[in-house]
Amino acid sequence: MSMKCSNRQVDGITIVDCSGRITLGEGSVILRDTIRELLSKGQKKILLNLADVNYIDSSGIGELVSAFTTVRNQGGELKLLNLTKKVHDLLQITKLYTVFDVKDEEAAAVKAFG
Amino acid sequence: MTDHRVSYTLDSTLETVDSAEQTASRIAAETGFGEDEVMQIAMAVREAAVNAVLHGNAYDPGKKVSVDFERTGHDLVITIRDQGRGLDLSKIPDPLAPENLLKTSGRGIFLIRSFMDEVHIHPSQTGTEIKLIKHVHGQTAGGKEASQ
DSSP, X not given: OOOEEEEEEETTEEEEEEXXXXXXXXXXXXXXXXXXXXXXXXXXXXXXXXEEEEEEOHHHHHXXXXXXXXXXXXXXXXXXXXXXXXXXXXXXXXXXTTTSEEEXXXXXXHHTOO | OOOEEXXXXXXSSHHHHHHHHHHHHHHHHHXXXXXXXXXXXXXXXXXXXXXXXXXXXXXXXXXXXXXXXEEOSSEEEEEEEOOSSOOOGGGOOOTTSGGXXXXXSOOHHHHHHHHSSEEEEEEETTEEEEXXXXXXXXXXXXXXXXTO
């Protein structure tokens, strides 16, 4: 299953609903382009909903890190929402779970932005 | 488990990475591993194939990646070889070190080691060979007991 991202706005926060696989190649590129496009439009408060992301490889993990640092470097915030168990476990073993701000409830996540 | 070996020679493309992962998933499931272990094996093979295609052969159409799957009595052994310059193990950073946590690459070998029971990496001037071993646990995998 290929990667897809769609955006919606909730209380000034851009929620990016992702589905599929974030892996080397198309999946990583789609995520990168999505973040780049949002930043170019000034949308710097981004909630990445990964509920339907069933697979991520080391390249995809790198892309999440890149998204996180790119948004932060532009004065924005990026949080993760609704991790699947597989993605959660990967972020745990790579020690990234504490780096990302991970949420499991959308309304609370939206309120958590500064 | 019946001893069995299959070998593939593949181009240095992203399709090879997907193909190796899918084949690993199928063979791991046929071997009797559980869902989580199948995912781990498939992901380790994917990461090793990425290394072979990207860092080893650098997408060179003249270079091939070979992938062998061998089911022995007690192990699933997967060997992936590229035709690159040989991986420099001293240049692989610790991805868990605080200064490396926010790096966007360098986690492939770490994930492979996390998911497999044994990992043997043999770099040479004619390429890198990485051998991934997952032990079969119990009779449900069709494996023979160690005493047999």
